[in-house]
Amino acid sequence: MKTVLITGASRGIGAAIAKKLNKSYNLILTYKENKEKALNLLEDLRKENPNVIAVKCDVKNEDEINSLFDLSEKNFSHVDILINNAGISYFGLIQDMTLSDWNEILRTNLSSIFLTSKRAIPNMVSQKSGVIINISSIWGSLGASFEVAYSASKGGVNSFTKALSKELLPSNIRVNAIAPGIVDTDMTKFDLSKDDKKSLKEDLIEKRFAKSEEIANLVEFLISDKGSYITGSIFDINGGFY
Numbered sequence: 001m002k003t004v005l006i007t008g009a010s011r012g013i014g015a016a017i018a019k020k021l022n023k024s025y026n027l028i029l030t031y032k033e034n035k036e037k038a039l040n041l042l043e044d045l046r047k048e049n050p051n052v053i054a055v056k057c058d059v060k061n062e063d064e065i066n067s068l069f070d071l072s073e074k075n076f077s078h079v080d081i082l083i084n085n086a087g088i089s090y091f092g093l094i095q096d097m098t099l100s101d102w103n104e105i106l107r108t109n110l111s112s113i114f115l116t117s118k119r120a121i122p123n124m125v126s127q128k129s130g131v132i133i134n135i136s137s138i139w140g141s142l143g144a145s146f147e148v149a150y151s152a153s154k155g156g157v158n159s160f161t162k163a164l165s166k167e168l169l170p171s172n173i174r175v176n177a178i179a180p181g182i183v184d185t186d187m188t189k190f191d192l193s194k195d196d197k198k199s200l201k202e203d204l205i206e207k208r209f210a211k212s213e214e215i216a217n218l219v220e221f222l223i224s225d226k227g228s229y230i231t232g233s234i235f236d237i238n239g240g241f242y
């Protein structure tokens, strides 16, 4: 069975991906703050799949990422599929942001995928196979007001994905990104007013935001052999937002 590492799997999209892939893969889930949620999820998943572990790891921290991979390799030999999902948002005017706010967003959303990929790639190269999925955002290409840092970080994720896919072509490693529109998770609970949410939904398919499971469906497809010819792509999944 192949081994999948999912960052930020304690809740939201990461947790939905873990549920979708359970039974078919060995799973490594990471969390940062929400240990209880992660351990509850782990308990549920283990009812059907004994090959799941949960590890506390701040994706900004290189030492913690190295320890995460050491532990993963101890349990499952190597990571075949890396899903860079952990992320944070920041809603506010650029002039009110501090450099430390800016760095926090860039380090969590962009530098983290450099650190995890750097650690995962050598084993993938020696296997001559591997898949990396980066969870980007619609704002990475469109840009959103009040979310300049977030948009910049996700624009970086898109370029990182395209460039890395080229670098890893000779080793048969596929690298793709998924750019969701608005997904119903904790991340979108607080930033938008009730009225904003209502008017945004008017223009979307079924007049609703995406469910995390719908993002997980695309991940499941892309990491499987059905996605064997797909690399270097950014997949929009936004219910017709554009």
Ligand code: NAP
Binding pocket: 007, 008, 009, 010, 011, 012, 013, 014, 030, 031, 032, 033, 034, 035, 057, 058, 059, 060, 085, 086, 087, 088, 089, 108, 135, 136, 137, 138, 179, 180, 181, 182, 183, 184, 185, 186, 187, 188
């Ligand atoms: P969420 O519900 O807020 O969950 C975020 C996850 O990331 C949690 O598991 C959290 O762990 C983890 N995380 C945050 N900072 C971390 C860090 N420094 N180190 C390790 N883990 C960290 O968010 P979500 O909506 O599921 O978003 C998941 C991904 O999708 C993000 O990359 C986000 O940018 C992207 N996305 C979301 C939407 C949306 O509308 N929701 C749209 C487009 C793209 P703990 O809970 O343990 O702290």
